[in-house]
Amino acid sequence: MSTTFQLDTATSRANPTPAPMKRLTVPAIRQRKKDGVTAEPIVMLTAYTARQAQLLDAHCDLLLVGDSLGQVIYGLPSSIPVTLDMMAAHGAAVVRGSYHSVVLVDMPFGSYEASPQAAFESASRLLKETGCAGVKLEGGEAMAETVAFLTQRGIPVMGHVGLTPQAVNVLGGYNARGRSDAEADKIVSDAKALADAGAFAIVVEGVVEPIAIAVTEAVPCPVIGIGGSARCDGQVLVTEDMLGMFERVPRFVKRYEEIAETIDGAVGRYAADVRARTFPGAENTYQPRK
Template sequence: MSTTFQLDTATSRASPTPQPMKRLTVPAIRKRKTDGVTAEPIVMLTAYTARMAQLLDAHCDLLLVGDSLGQVIYGLPSTVPVTLEMMANHAAAVVRGSYHAVVIVDMPFGSYEASPEAAFASAAHLLKVSGAAGVKLEGGEAMAETVAFLTQRGIPVMGHVGLTPQAVNVLGGYAARGRSDAEAQKIVRDAKALDDAGAFAIVAEGVVEPTALEVTQAVCAPVIGIGASAQCDGQVLVSEDMLGLFERVPRFVKRYADLASIIEEAASTYASQVRSRQFPGAAQTYQPTT
């Protein structure tokens, strides 16, 4: 689906504004998997700003406001320090910048683990402030009661199994999961527990391919892979990784562009022209009228 853009001249900085269109819904995403098969894989990318949402919206089924913004936007060492207000503010920006994709927002570390009631308070706040359609939380069997509590009270939940970045201090790093039989079986159990609890979709991150395939086949909800398998029901990447804005990315990332080099070259040219007084030129300055 393409997006028609109009220039908004009401502000000094005119920005493309998509014309309203019918937004996809959580039930529509859930129904993409029928009898264990997803004929058209689900496309999901991360977005943290209104402008990025505008650019990605027409091409995605889901936009994820991931807590990876802690590292991508704020330069934090992990996702653990991310706050609820960070997530709420960025999610609101992404909702304002999109008209087509379902916007899902990550629940940050510490905002949902204590109890289902605490999770509901956090999730309700996120959705009220941002207008997002649902939340994503990490964890499997341990979080199934919370997922059921939220979904029964009108909050759509996307699950997340395998490599769970918020648990990096327990896991001891970002290595792939499911290499041992015991770990693989736990990941499958986790996914089934989330599915039974009512999760409308499940992210499988950093899971060895045989385990990712088993998870995908074991649950009714669509499984969205990241570092998993092309045979999952959909895929997600951090947009800044996919666009080549960082020198180092996980091995499962495919770079579809090299924007870092383009930005550096543009900044270098700008700096050179400023220092040589080539910029601004006649086209960029205001002259008195005669």
Template sequence: MSTTYTIDTATSRANPTPAPMKRLTVPAVRARKGGEPLVMLTAYTVRMAQLLDPHCDILLVGDSLGQVIYGLPSTLPVSLDMMCAHGAAVVRGSYHALVVIDMPFGSYEAAPELAFESAARVMKETGAAGVKMEGGEAMAETVAFLSARGIPVMGHVGLTPQSVNALGGYGARGRTNAEHVRILDDARAIAEAGAFAIVAEGVVEPLAREISAAVSCPVIGIGASADCDGQVLVAEDMLGLFERTPRFVKRYADMATVVSEAAAAYASDVRSRAFPGPEQVYAPK
């Protein structure tokens, strides 16, 4: 366990306290290439970070919070303010995992200098260890610019949700020879530019294996291949909090049913005046 908890008697909340386990570092993650697979999940809140931290090597504060937390139609409306607020919460709730924060759409693409300004703000305001940026060869200069200035960068190739309008949807990538070659070149370019790890999303399995073999940094798959150097999922998908389960997700729980049934039981108790009972009310001294 990387985190122990103390109970704040004023709020009845469990607060994390450091245990003698050091947080993973970027060099430690990079050194896992070809070794024990890296475990990565998304987290957006303190409490979820507390629960996931003991089991994960990397916690990703993904811009998927746009859909998961805010009910937005895509990741495109997500702001830097949102990413900083949720990123800081996840850092506060974790002590073991390396925390990486997505750079939102529009905060880095225009120029390396803009990317540095945005990434520096993220690092300062959250305490995270690095940032993640979508894009391949077109972003290689920016990856190199940030890496040379002390900001670790995780790349992201294949299905890149911020480019969903250009891609025409969320389908698997790399099915044509031309796209296969382009994505492989993208991965090589950002790896050579200094990315400490790369997420390969929604690519056909042979391409995922080829990417993993072609680059020197760890490749973390999502909808890719078990042969990648690690795996990542949106935690809420893995926990079964949504009705739809994407093809590449394995549900490890059915939390939607648990929450719904608990809420129904609570509602029934309130309406029948069974709650609160003697155990939940205060007697006079």
């Protein structure tokens, strides 16, 4: 089994049920793009809990424990306050809940920018404590040295260019990037620098479509789009966004379900049963043995 430790199937709801599938590897993901072409697009979603990982695992190639958990799980205004402790705890849960997907963990703001050495300390902690296969970090050419440093020391790295949420205070918001020629050129050159440094894949987020296509064509490693283009080598979304857990979602999200409405309806029915004293019924209670 590919989990960090085994839970008792008789007592734990969260126990990952063993599945007859082999976990994908970082080299296998990297090799999906051959001669600039990815015949089978890469499927990636975020995951933050063991149960969520169980439900997504068979359908995905990559599960990202994103620092978006700051907003999605903790109700924070951005990903800036997210800590390494948070990422380690949720990363371990997702690894325990998965058997097939490559699990990556986001490096939170402040855990890697100071120096390659600082980044190695943070990344090695995440790999040790979670069992994940690699990390993702934001930034372009400025982070190339760090990407090379980590990769050369056995830590696979996924890059992230375009709209980088951890830099929201510098960018001034979450608007699409690459509308000016200078910014577009910078995004492409950033992606090239990360690929040259050894990134096995790169996320391109929130850019105008021609730039997403240009990045995909410019680098030899897979490019995963989020608000990019269907012509990227793969796609990623925040799972809660595409399931309709929130009222407001970015333009680039397609809502595949309205789970919030389902939960609201179910809880409403439960509340009505409790108030009417129709729950629990005889089938939900323990009666004396005769």
